[in-house]
Amino acid sequence: MNAIPFALIGAGVIGRVHARNIASRADAVLRWVVDTDAARGSALATAYGARFGVSVEEMLADPAVRVVVIGSSTAAHEAHVLASIAAGKAILCEKPISDSLDGARRCLDAARAAGAVAAVGFNRRFDVHHRAVHDRVRAGEIGTVESMHFVSRSAAAPSPAASHRSGGMLRDKGTHHYDLACWIAGVAPVEVSATGGCLFEPGYAEYGDVDTAALTLRFETGALATFSFSRRTAYGCDEMFDVFGAGGLLVSERQREHGVCVYRGTQLHADGIHAGWYERFAPTYVAELDALIAAIRGDRAASPGLDDGLRAQAIAEAAVESLANGRPVAIRDVWSAR
């Protein structure tokens, strides 16, 4: 089995996760690291024996590269996606695909025209627990989906400026969970209503952003999803959801770090949830690569794909509008549009 040559654009936090995972596999090899910051980029390249460059074009001109993992800043995503597809590469793009719905739509159109393997980094879908719930819902185990509730609370809050650069909480955090909701419901989302505020960090308000939010999403079937988001907790990375159907309730439970507990005094102290997103979701990045490599070897579309990314972005845009104007907002169906 030949190792598939990968290139990585972006040597930031998520880029380093991908580099480590690619380098540790027998069926993949990290051939390039590209970053505008030469110091961090070359350090990462050296650590894994890859070439380093500041030029995306130079890397894309290397015919050996088969896959480009795009972990650059959001503003640069669209250009990197379009160039990589034009160069005939497969891609894995971190979300959001673009900083505009139109830009994201252009990426999707390009990938479809080229027949490219084009995945979006919704790693939550690769969590074995979340996926098991999805599979069981889709297999009909609890009948028609009637309502869902998603909890997502980060361990540590980003700075207001960083949150703003990532699009704000309703986009940055939200898209993962809108995607999960749509993926599980299996039907189209039609309207979203968002409310929220700054309960612990007034600085978010300067950007029109919030640290705490509650959303309601309605699907074409009338099914309802509620979302409870926070930018920080006092107890680690909190993520769980339940799906209520006509035939039962399925829960993707909070995951504890270890299956250990101690009885002492008047309480049972069990191991808590994971300290952060990486501890909680590290295996999903490995599984994401498994799926991408399988798609490349199988010459078939990757999943979740750019259309899934676009759908979640469309919900995020409507949610942001709802938060601002205090009313439910209809969701534009840009992901399946002609």
Next chain:
Amino acid sequence: MNAIPFALIGAGVIGRVHARNIASRADAVLRWVVDTDAARGSALATAYGARFGVSVEEMLADPAVRVVVIGSSTAAHEAHVLASIAAGKAILCEKPISDSLDGARRCLDAARAAGAVAAVGFNRRFDVHHRAVHDRVRAGEIGTVESMHFVSRSAAAPSPAASHRSGGMLRDKGTHHYDLACWIAGVAPVEVSATGGCLFEPGYAEYGDVDTAALTLRFETGALATFSFSRRTAYGCDEMFDVFGAGGLLVSERQREHGVCVYRGTQLHADGIHAGWYERFAPTYVAELDALIAAIRGDRAASPGLDDGLRAQAIAEAAVESLANGRPVAIRDVWSAR
């Protein structure tokens, strides 16, 4: 210790629960059962050795009666509350206090003027698990409350007509949980947003009612509560909630019927939740009487009181309006109004 003489108005389902609990106590005696339906009323009276009457006035004229438990139809509540208070009795009134906010307000004013012990039947507050969460939140264990999520799904759906008679799901089921949310938050609710639909029983729509709903309630501090309601489940009476605060997350978990589990095949089969509301909440009706009797013996106000009932009704009215017009609705502060 002298047994306190009780009278019961209403020999329906909830009336029978109260009769059984009063009769089984050493510190209370069921002296009267009043019902417009002589057959069911006299049967209940006979079973517990109480007198039966169709006339509330006759019963209220009995000077021995110290407490009146009002389990009549909602339309009759206000008259029964006012007459009982006028007769100098303590009361426990099932919710809602009245079929109008103004009527409920009149009851509260009368009770305050008379200094009467006047309790409302929010039995959920007496659930030991719910109460433990309340007490720990109020003791500051998780800091400032930032968000809450309440799940309430009945085991079996009422008929559309019965649901309508009880005020519809957002009033009938909702008031219990709006009250819990306010009780735990400890601050005033200011706005509610409701959405929902008929996902399994189209008949509710004829009354403007729904079988599935999601609500968002905002408090004056910016704290948010979401509610997920359904009129039926395939797995029993489903009720739980969580409270997220700056310092941690408190959960009043789903209660299993027994602490028994079996490992067999590929699953762990634990005892499920309770078959219905009575199985789940039977002890709360006993505790509700404990609290009422303590209030009577202590000559102090009962809790939850008519003001709590009025506050939850005000939220319910706003929720019904929001469901109808698709927008968030401000909550009228009638419960503390002059």
Next chain:
Amino acid sequence: MNAIPFALIGAGVIGRVHARNIASRADAVLRWVVDTDAARGSALATAYGARFGVSVEEMLADPAVRVVVIGSSTAAHEAHVLASIAAGKAILCEKPISDSLDGARRCLDAARAAGAVAAVGFNRRFDVHHRAVHDRVRAGEIGTVESMHFVSRSAAAPSPAASHRSGGMLRDKGTHHYDLACWIAGVAPVEVSATGGCLFEPGYAEYGDVDTAALTLRFETGALATFSFSRRTAYGCDEMFDVFGAGGLLVSERQREHGVCVYRGTQLHADGIHAGWYERFAPTYVAELDALIAAIRGDRAASPGLDDGLRAQAIAEAAVESLANGRPVAIRDVWSAR
């Protein structure tokens, strides 16, 4: 329904539990309290409006008394059982029935000859969780029983002298659990092996007693039960067991005080187990009376009965011998003997 008149012999800890439960029922009335200690006995009698006496004979001569609850010291049990049966009363005797196997056998023979309703106070059988496991095992849910493990650890240790008066840990604590094991297995126990020591209280050793023990009990089918006992914990009253069968594993789980948990810091802090035996098992004493009264009204044998008490005592005697001589000891079948 006429209230059944009860008499209580013994106004100690367990006697007070029985008195309170009898007095709070509509279908029972506490008519007598008998105790050699006039101070505590008459105080208890007064609290519940019962007569007080120091003479068992005087009480037994009262034809109104139908049931005698025997909570006197172990040394007095046999005499009180025999006299009560001779007087035509139903009995509920705390375990052990007698301080000798022969004495216990005489009680059983007398009860059988008289056709008396004669129950023994194995309250654990009335725990709803333990009972559910029993019922499901006996219904064949996990097939043939192959092994069991019982944990019993008291919240607080008795003094060495008090433990000795109660027969020592292998008798006092053990009989509850030997009885559960036999009840669930449904076959005869044949051999027991015990080991143990004083790990935290050397004072037990002066009486040949231990504070920590591990036992293995073998049944005629080859099924095995292990027991892990301790006289104290740092975390409440610890009791659970599992039953492994050919078709699965059934567990009667540790019961938490409330279904509440808090996520804070790096741990999930759930409500712990109960603070002591009474908090954990209070409902079993009520259910024990339910069963006794049902037996009396139904004119049928009570269960668990004196034969069950005798069987558990026989295991205890063998366990004590095994602990002393370091070898497995065969169990005398005195409970079904002619």
Next chain:
Amino acid sequence: MNAIPFALIGAGVIGRVHARNIASRADAVLRWVVDTDAARGSALATAYGARFGVSVEEMLADPAVRVVVIGSSTAAHEAHVLASIAAGKAILCEKPISDSLDGARRCLDAARAAGAVAAVGFNRRFDVHHRAVHDRVRAGEIGTVESMHFVSRSAAAPSPAASHRSGGMLRDKGTHHYDLACWIAGVAPVEVSATGGCLFEPGYAEYGDVDTAALTLRFETGALATFSFSRRTAYGCDEMFDVFGAGGLLVSERQREHGVCVYRGTQLHADGIHAGWYERFAPTYVAELDALIAAIRGDRAASPGLDDGLRAQAIAEAAVESLANGRPVAIRDVWSAR
């Protein structure tokens, strides 16, 4: 970082696990596979690009080989260990080290004399949950250890002949758990008592073996461990244990395959335990290699080492004797003997 060259002796089930794990690492390379069965051995070597040979000597003569993983038949272990150590290699030997205590002792002596890195395959120690309990006990979190209970029940039973070849259940399965018990207790084991029988497979009896067993192990401090073993379950690979100390109870809980549950009907159906030992313990084999490679790079002794293997074997021999003669048996301290 140079990849460390490994050789593997034995291409059976466990050998294939090791081969896969070595081959998937960036810091290790599988250089040799040796097996007396050329068909399976060469197939495994080819799959991972390693050399194949039938001669251990030829492989040991390759100076590039730094580590030998010994997964041959038990009867061959001692020869392979001694030859590998003589050739200056580091070793990881599957348990038991030898088919005799004396042979195992010779291996330990050789490794000590050579200062070799010599690990034994007690993979359970690398389970993150088990290890967390160990670390917390050793850190004093629950004070002095007083009793422990270990459950180990395999998903599927080996044939009587296969069980016999592996030394029988008390050796094959038992050594893993005796080692855990000693590791956690941190003190010397002094006596063991075993009982058991053939409850579902009479064929084991022909070899003096059992399918179900209960054991009690006593430590020099008086601490007690009980063990409940079975050769098969109807519900997967069942392994858990608890440790009771003066200050609390620590539990390494049964691990569920996923953190997913469904409420349906009258039960809560959670994901069950793992289907077999490999599904349950796959990560431990990876962690075992991590520890071995760290030991090699650090030039320090591996842990668990041959002395741990020898100690567990000594307990197993005593347990087998106890099972046969029906009495507790003292354990020979061969692991620390001169």
